[in-house]
Amino acid sequence: MNDIIKQIHVRKLERRKQLAALPVGEKLRMLEEMLAATRAISASRPSKPKNPIRWSKTV
Amino acid sequence: MERIFAVINQMEADGVIGRYAIGGAVGSIFWLEPITTKDLDVFVMLPTSPGGSLLTLGPIYEYLLVRGYPPQGQFITIEGWAVEFVPPGTSLVEEALAQAVERDVNGIPARVFTAEHLAAICLQVGRSKDHDRVIRFVEAEVLDAEAFEVILQRHDLMGKWRKFQHDYLET
Numbered sequence: 001m002n003d004i005i006k007q008i009h010v011r012k013l014e015r016r017k018q019l020a021a022l023p024v025g026e027k028l029r030m031l032e033e034m035l036a037a038t039r040a041i042s043a044s045r046p047s048k049p050k051n052p053i054r055w056s057k058t059v
Numbered sequence: 060m061e062r063i064f065a066v067i068n069q070m071e072a073d074g075v076i077g078r079y080a081i082g083g084a085v086g087s088i089f090w091l092e093p094i095t096t097k098d099l100d101v102f103v104m105l106p107t108s109p110g111g112s113l114l115t116l117g118p119i120y121e122y123l124l125v126r127g128y129p130p131q132g133q134f135i136t137i138e139g140w141a142v143e144f145v146p147p148g149t150s151l152v153e154e155a156l157a158q159a160v161e162r163d164v165n166g167i168p169a170r171v172f173t174a175e176h177l178a179a180i181c182l183q184v185g186r187s188k189d190h191d192r193v194i195r196f197v198e199a200e201v202l203d204a205e206a207f208e209v210i211l212q213r214h215d216l217m218g219k220w221r222k223f224q225h226d227y228l229e230t
Contacts, residue, residue, distance in 0.1 A: 017198075019091075020091050020092045020199045020201065024089050024164050025061065027088050027092070028060045028085075028088060030093040031085075031094075031096070032060065034093060035097070
């Protein structure tokens with residue numbers, strides 16, 4: 001892991017801790033916003049690849 | 060989501076369910092940063108039917124249906140959320156339910172599994188998303204090391220924890 005990646009990782013951890021420390025009601029409101037955004041994105045229906053990698057438990 | 064907690068609290072007060080606690084991803088959000096999920100897992104002790112020991116989710120479905128909350132597969136839609144009522148299936152979940160703590164959500168009390176029990180359940184279940192969540196619990200520094208190890212020892216999970224530490228936490 002080079003220095004820049006380490007710095008990004010440290011900042012990400014710090015951000016996660018800040019978010020974790022928010023009041024529960026605020027975090028649940030953020031979850032509801034995320035879900036609304038996810039619904040908007042999935043409504044755009046991206047086209048599927050012609051030859052997708054398929055999940056197989058036998059591999 | 061507070062409205063859902065109010066409905067569940069009322070169900071407990073009315074005796075439709077026994078002790079309840081929030082688990083799963085929403086339970087984790089009480090301790091971690093918000094993580095996305097589509098459903099709410101409510102772990103419940105079920106009251107036994109009169110004159111018998113049969114445990115059934117039927118009374119929960121009936122109670123909620125007459126209040127305008129319809130079933131949808133294994134879920135019941137409450138205030139727009141897919142809510143699943145789950146009786147404890149392991150001794151670890153039984154303990155998590157017994158030792159769950161009450162938290163305030165904008166003035167509404169909600170009972171939730173402790174961070175240590177949520178992480179231990181993730182370790183026991185062991186899917187990739189569960190491993191990811193254990194890493195988040197560790198990174199957020201919300202697990203009490205002593206309390207966590209006591210739970211792991213009691214439920215024979217120390218071997219899994221050592222492997223997990225070796226695979227994901229040691230650099």
